[in-house]
Amino acid sequence: MRSTLVSQFGDPRQVIALVDAERLPPGPGEVEIALCLAAINPSDLIPVTGAYSARTSLPFVPGFEGVGTVSRVGAGVTTLKPGDRVIPIGASGLWQQYLLRPADWCFLVPDDIDDRQAAVSYVNPLTALRLIEALRAHFGSLAGRRIGVTAAGSAIGGMLMKLISGEGAEPVGIVRSERSAVRLAAETAGEIVVADEGNIPSPLDFDAILDAVGGPFAGDLIGQTLQPGAAFIQYGALSGVPVPIPAIQARADVRFSFLWLRTWVHAAGRPSIEAAFAASFAGLRSGLFSSRIAQTYPLSRLDEALAHQADPKRDGKLLLDTRC
Numbered sequence: 001m002r003s004t005l006v007s008q009f010g011d012p013r014q015v016i017a018l019v020d021a022e023r024l025p026p027g028p029g030e031v032e033i034a035l036c037l038a039a040i041n042p043s044d045l046i047p048v049t050g051a052y053s054a055r056t057s058l059p060f061v062p063g064f065e066g067v068g069t070v071s072r073v074g075a076g077v078t079t080l081k082p083g084d085r086v087i088p089i090g091a092s093g094l095w096q097q098y099l100l101r102p103a104d105w106c107f108l109v110p111d112d113i114d115d116r117q118a119a120v121s122y123v124n125p126l127t128a129l130r131l132i133e134a135l136r137a138h139f140g141s142l143a144g145r146r147i148g149v150t151a152a153g154s155a156i157g158g159m160l161m162k163l164i165s166g167e168g169a170e171p172v173g174i175v176r177s178e179r180s181a182v183r184l185a186a187e188t189a190g191e192i193v194v195a196d197e198g199n200i201p202s203p204l205d206f207d208a209i210l211d212a213v214g215g216p217f218a219g220d221l222i223g224q225t226l227q228p229g230a231a232f233i234q235y236g237a238l239s240g241v242p243v244p245i246p247a248i249q250a251r252a253d254v255r256f257s258f259l260w261l262r263t264w265v266h267a268a269g270r271p272s273i274e275a276a277f278a279a280s281f282a283g284l285r286s287g288l289f290s291s292r293i294a295q296t297y298p299l300s301r302l303d304e305a306l307a308h309q310a311d312p313k314r315d316g317k318l319l320l321d322t323r324c
Ligand SMILES: NC(=O)c1ccc[n+]([C@@H]2O[C@H](COP(=O)([O-])OP(=O)(O)OC[C@H]3O[C@@H](n4cnc5c(N)ncnc54)[C@H](OP(=O)(O)O)[C@@H]3O)[C@@H](O)[C@H]2O)c1
Pocket: 041, 042, 043, 123, 124, 127, 150, 151, 152, 153, 154, 155, 156, 157, 175, 176, 177, 180, 212, 213, 235, 236, 237, 238, 239, 259, 260, 261, 262, 312, 314, 316, 317
């Protein structure tokens, strides 16, 4: 079967190989899924670079998000049958034609959610919901709070802007270019500012920041924009650089935390994850969690897809069609 493999850490465009892999039968408790679409997310590529080498074993098949149809079931599986459309989660491995996964880690997709929506219904919607929960845990009610969202032009950034508005709070989308600001303004309500390292417009003040950029830019925001008692939640590092420790140490009056979906998923238990998927599917129906899809590539043209993913002018999510 068509598959991909990372055998050494490095630049994703250099080290993710297209390979022909053996198709194995499902073991007890497992199902085989004939995958159809998988997303390309920043969080798929970061482990490939070796950024999390302490908790990433080589070799591995990348891809954390996608959708497919159960093709075979192993002994003892009673909850799924061939033909069921599912989202398999809990480990990487979706950038290939067939995937073996414990039935307990597969979640049924309602019939009215199409494959393209289902393929992006997991990582960003569930993380956005967790981030709002984390803000609620800090503030109680979010009503009236000013909340900054960095990299607001990203797929999850747009979701966060809408969710924050829905809580009665004031979202402020922070983007790095006028081009992103124009695109975001067409899609979401709320204030939008263009800012980058060494260039924070003033006055800018926040009760909380949800940060996916990190690096010196996050340090500037922490030093210059957070109110006493504010929350700073980091959930990404698109700059490739951590938040500077001195910036954190200088703000004893701010609550700092990290949020990783993966940590929650492995602790939450199936009923909580099912409830989160139900919220995601509802958000897909209403448009709250819709993601712009820029292009779908056959898996066999992975090199083109990865080149497009690295293009700063990319205008939406890329999907891989794992069937061809
Ligand atoms: N912690 C978790 O569990 C978790 C879960 C989901 C996502 N995330 C993180 O959330 C972030 C966004 O993910 P996504 O899937 O929404 O990404 P995406 O849709 O691929 O969007 C990435 C966008 O972010 C903006 N961007 C990239 N680098 C930037 C930088 N250095 N400074 C400012 N903006 C930058 C760019 O938008 P413009 O072209 O508009 O500037 C880029 O198009 C990633 O860091 C990802 O790892 C984390």
